[in-house]
Amino acid sequence: MTQEQALQIDYDPDVDILYASIGPPRAATTVEIESYSVFVRICPKSHQVVGIEIFDCAKKFKVTHDQITKSFVEDLITRFSPEAMEIYKKERSGI
DSSP, X not given: OOSTTOEEEEEEXXXXXXXXXXXXXXXXXXXXXXXXXXXXXXXXXXXXXXXXXXXXXXXXXXXXXXXXXXXXXXXXXXXXXXXXXXHHHHHHHTO
């Protein structure tokens, strides 16, 4: 990741919500991975994943609050991006 694409993480352990942005926050389309209630943000101009939002993150992935690190978040983005992109493409094509 370049500096412009640096991963910005905002995790609130009091309510167990993770917000992560790749690069500066920007307008995006949100796609839900329903089986996990994970929300992946995709830039409509570049068609690239630009962020992720997860409610009940630690509980959902059975980790402690201190295990929600940059590496953990990068793994989540890598894990959910392909499925989110498939959903995004289907929604755009009207299938």
